[in-house]
Amino acid sequence: MACPEEERERAFEGVLAKYRDRPGATIPLLQEAQEIYGYLPQEVIRRIARELRQPVSRVFGVATFYAQFHLRPRGRHVIRVCQGTACHVKGSANVLEAVEEELGIRRGETTGDLRFTIEPVACLGCCGLAPVMMVDEDTHGRLTKDQVPRILARYA
Numbered sequence: 300m301a302c303p304e305e306e307r308e309r310a311f312e313g314v315l316a317k318y319r320d321r322p323g324a325t326i327p328l329l330q331e332a333q334e335i336y337g338y339l340p341q342e343v344i345r346r347i348a349r350e351l352r353q354p355v356s357r358v359f360g361v362a363t364f365y366a367q368f369h370l371r372p373r374g375r376h377v378i379r380v381c382q383g384t385a386c387h388v389k390g391s392a393n394v395l396e397a398v399e400e401e402l403g404i405r406r407g408e409t410t411g412d413l414r415f416t417i418e419p420v421a422c423l424g425c426c427g428l429a430p431v432m433m434v435d436e437d438t439h440g441r442l443t444k445d446q447v448p449r450i451l452a453r454y455a
């Protein structure tokens with residue numbers, strides 16, 4: 300049985316072949332590569348540049364310009380504590396602090412065991428539930444900082 304790394308490599312080769320010599324394909328190629336690896340390792344960016352016959356700096360520039368692309372590994376679970384006005388007024392800063400304390404990382408960072416990433420975010424669109432935190436697709440509203448450890452414990 301192929302190990303996941305070999306499978307990823309094979310899938311990536313397939314994607315490279317699909318977009319070979321198509322200069323306009325930078326973004327879809329980066330998207331598909333990120334789907335395979337979960338983020339965009341430097342070596343992957345270099346290989347994409349080679350395939351598209353573009354300078355590495357240009358492909359790297361595209362990858363850093365768009366927020367959808369991630370240049371570092373991300374956790375299995377992404378935590379978004381709302382920083383919008385309604386949530387701010389209701390104490391979201393305390394919730395974010397509690398998350399950072401519980402995990403020992405700051406916003407924008409990923410835990411060493413790749414379990415969680417804290418992602419900075421503006422309004423999550425459910426201000427009536429302020430303060431709001433999302434973990435993956437789950438919305439947790441009307442939060443207090445004391446609830447944070449129990450909520451995070453649910454995500455293995």
Ligand code: FES
Pocket residue numbers: 381382383384385386387421422423424425426427429430431
């Ligand atoms: S301000 Fe937090 S959900 Fe809108």
